[in-house]
Amino acid sequence: xENALDILARLWETSGFFMMVSDWRQLIMIVIALFLLYLGLxxxxxxxxxxxxxxxxxxxxxxGSDMYHPELWDGYIAGTVTITDIFHxxxxxxxxxxxxxxxxxxxxxxxxxxxxxxxxxxxxxxxxLILGAAAQIGIFGAFLLAGAIGFSPNVAASIGIIGGxxxxxxxxxxxxxxxxxxxxxxxxxxxxxxxxxxxxPPVMRLLTTEEERKIxxxxxxxxxxxxxxxxxxxxxxxxVLLLPSVAPLLGCLMLGNLFKESGLTDxxxxxxxxxxxxxxxxxxxxxxxxxxxxxxxxxxxxxxIIVLGLLAFEMATIGGLLLGKLMCKVTGGKINPxxxxxxxxxxxMAARVSQKEGQRANPSNFLLMHAMxxxxxxxxxxxxxAGFLLAVFGG
Amino acid sequence: xxxxxxxxxxLLGICVVFFALILLIGIITIMTKLxxxxxxxxxxxxxAEPAAAPAAAAAERPLAPGSAGDLKLYDTDPRDAAMxxxxxxxxxxxxxxELRFISIREIAPExx
Numbered sequence: 001x002e003n004a005l006d007i008l009a010r011l012w013e014t015s016g017f018f019m020m021v022s023d024w025r026q027l028i029m030i031v032i033a034l035f036l037l038y039l040g041l042x043x044x045x046x047x048x049x050x051x052x053x054x055x056x057x058x059x060x061x062x063x064g065s066d067m068y069h070p071e072l073w074d075g076y077i078a079g080t081v082t083i084t085d086i087f088h089x090x091x092x093x094x095x096x097x098x099x100x101x102x103x104x105x106x107x108x109x110x111x112x113x114x115x116x117x118x119x120x121x122x123x124x125x126x127x128x129l130i131l132g133a134a135a136q137i138g139i140f141g142a143f144l145l146a147g148a149i150g151f152s153p154n155v156a157a158s159i160g161i162i163g164g165x166x167x168x169x170x171x172x173x174x175x176x177x178x179x180x181x182x183x184x185x186x187x188x189x190x191x192x193x194x195x196x197x198x199x200x201p202p203v204m205r206l207l208t209t210e211e212e213r214k215i216x217x218x219x220x221x222x223x224x225x226x227x228x229x230x231x232x233x234x235x236x237x238x239x240v241l242l243l244p245s246v247a248p249l250l251g252c253l254m255l256g257n258l259f260k261e262s263g264l265t266d267x268x269x270x271x272x273x274x275x276x277x278x279x280x281x282x283x284x285x286x287x288x289x290x291x292x293x294x295x296x297x298x299x300x301x302x303x304x305i306i307v308l309g310l311l312a313f314e315m316a317t318i319g320g321l322l323l324g325k326l327m328c329k330v331t332g333g334k335i336n337p338x339x340x341x342x343x344x345x346x347x348x349m350a351a352r353v354s355q356k357e358g359q360r361a362n363p364s365n366f367l368l369m370h371a372m373x374x375x376x377x378x379x380x381x382x383x384x385x386a387g388f389l390l391a392v393f394g395g
Numbered sequence: 396x397x398x399x400x401x402x403x404x405x406l407l408g409i410c411v412v413f414f415a416l417i418l419l420i421g422i423i424t425i426m427t428k429l430x431x432x433x434x435x436x437x438x439x440x441x442x443a444e445p446a447a448a449p450a451a452a453a454a455e456r457p458l459a460p461g462s463a464g465d466l467k468l469y470d471t472d473p474r475d476a477a478m479x480x481x482x483x484x485x486x487x488x489x490x491x492x493e494l495r496f497i498s499i500r501e502i503a504p505e506x507x
């Protein structure tokens with residue numbers, strides 16, 4: 001019979017504490033997860049997502065938790081493991097991750113976003129679509145930089161999409177092109193989205209004059225209900241015909257919006273923007289955080305992705321602002337260039353930053369509704385950019 | 396892939412995004428030109444007549460449950476008023492239904 005000391009020694013060797021001592025990187029990941037939890041809980045940076053992501057990260061890096069197995073997913077991509085194998089051999093987070101890998105969660109979140117979005121300001125001022133397009137320069141600028149420093153095209157495309165400032169789009173594209181980098185890319189995208197009130201204003205003040213920031217814009221025309229109903233249908237038809245790969249994201253976005261605008265499906269609209277959105281957010285955030293396993297996350301590439309993501313956001317802001325300045329000149333000062341920076345998606349945070357900066361320069365300035373046009377145009381623009389990248393590199 | 400190929404793909408991508416969104420501008424412009432409104436088209440003469448009716452109806456309308464009364468607007472558009480109320484609620488971090496707005500008046504800008 002074993003003596004008590006042997007039993008205690010074996011218990012110690014099978015405990016998570018012993019395993020943690022054997023690899024200090026897990027301890028670092030636990031500290032990072034706790035820091036992200038602090039940002040979400042105390043600093044209130046995107047708490048709806050960051051808390052779930054941080055907790056997922058914490059769970060998988062607790063030694064012995066055995067909740068996520070990236071090797072199974074590598075096998076799935078290589079064709080040696082089937083979904084049935086993942087159900088049999090995987091942990092809880094492997095099963096939740098199926099929704100990320102299939103693109104289900106990002107698309108359902110887009111449906112909720114659509115049900116919460118008012119495209120009225122965009123329909124009233126269609127020129128704001130140009131600003132939404134200009135801000136996508138951040139995506140392609142970061143893609144170019146990532147390629148130049150040696151990332152493969154698929155990874156560079158996934159890094160670039162951080163500049164779209166749209167979490168679900170970033171997750172959707174990365175899960176298809178570079179799933180091994182999902183955690184750093186999703187964390188960078190959501191962290192920078194939460195930091196938009198800190199990231200954008202210095203660039204906005206640097207690139208615009210006091211006089212430009214003071215510009216008051218004319219009131220937008222009222223948009224009829226019929227226009228709002230026709231808009232999602234027409235956008236879906238034309239954009240999906242142009243770029244079929246964008247169908248899951250854009251289709252769900254516009255379906256959610258049609259639920260809202262039709263006035264006949266209030267129950268569905270309510271479900272899409274509340275219950276469904278909340279459930280999917282829980283699954284998405286935990287499973288994305290769960291991909292941040294220490295031996296995959298603690299690499300030089302993660303630091304490069306974080307830096308490139310910041311550059312992508314800044315380039316997107318600069319792109320929108322410069323086109324805003326151009327439109328200001330062309331229209332004889334009728335457009336406040338500050339609304340250009342809202343062309344990065346991040347609805348409605350980026351529009352609120354434009355509003356705050358405009359009001360800082362001129363307290364009687366109300367840019368919020370004007371900035372919402374480029375803001376929702378940015379959502380469509382980043383979805384189109386993601387569709388393009390998937391069409392080119394997803395084959 | 397070389398840097399030149401990355402550059403070509405970037406330029407192509409941004410062109411596709413601009414093309415798609417410019418296409419949407421065209422579609423929205425056509426929708427606007429088609430004058431798609433919620434109201435059935437009326438004869439010009441008949442259009443002015445019912446304009447005063449909503450004001451009278453509003454005066455007689457009973458208050459909604461929980462309402463603190465009608466908001467008085469002076470030189471302020473209802474849309475601007477709604478936006479101001481939303482911004483005030485957001486700045487104060489309080490739900491809109493916990494705030495009471497009595498009137499909103501546009502103040503003329505100060506002359507230098």
